[in-house]
Amino acid sequence: MRAALVEAAAALRTGDVPIGAVVVDGSGVVVGTGRNVRERDADPTGHAEVVALRQAAVARGAWRLAGCTLVVTLEPCTMCAGAAVLSRVDRVVFGAYDDKAGAVGSLWDVVRDRRLNHRPEVVAGVLAAESTTLLDDFFATHRR
Numbered sequence: 568m569r570a571a572l573v574e575a576a577a578a579l580r581t582g583d584v585p586i587g588a589v590v591v592d593g594s595g596v597v598v599g600t601g602r603n604v605r606e607r608d609a610d611p612t613g614h615a616e617v618v619a620l621r622q623a624a625v626a627r628g629a630w631r632l633a634g635c636t637l638v639v640t641l642e643p644c645t646m647c648a649g650a651a652v653l654s655r656v657d658r659v660v661f662g663a664y665d666d667k668a669g670a671v672g673s674l675w676d677v678v679r680d681r682r683l684n685h686r687p688e689v690v691a692g693v694l695a696a697e698s699t700t701l702l703d704d705f706f707a708t709h710r711r
Contacts, residue, residue: 590623599623642669648677662698
């Protein structure tokens with residue numbers, strides 16, 4: 568999660584919401600990193616999780632990321648939760664809950680929907696205070 572927090576802080580340089588993600592393989596090696604790049608790239612799909620999952624798939628040479636863990640500073644939205652399911656990661660670890668758009672337990676629970684063929688394990692609230700502070704500080708200066 569510390570590596571994801573570093574990625575989140577780096578998003579501030581481009582005016583993006585400070586959300587960061589890493590994909591770690593079964594040996595604990597980081598195979599993908601990402602930060603929000605929606606503002607930088609003018610890309611509505613430029614979420615930290617999608618960026619990290621894409622990078623991990625390139626690094627592994629396969630879209631199936633079995634054996635990997637997606638670690639992200641904020642609870643994934645529906646798009647990112649769906650990407651986690653479709654990439655076949657073993658688990659999703661996140662920091663802060665997202666009461667407005669969270670799809671890993673807050674508003675929806677996409678990753679544990681029994682109708683889907685893959686359901687990653689979920690570990691929530693890891694370094695949540697640090698993730699929340701980063702987001703609160705950002706929005707304090709952007710929403711007045």
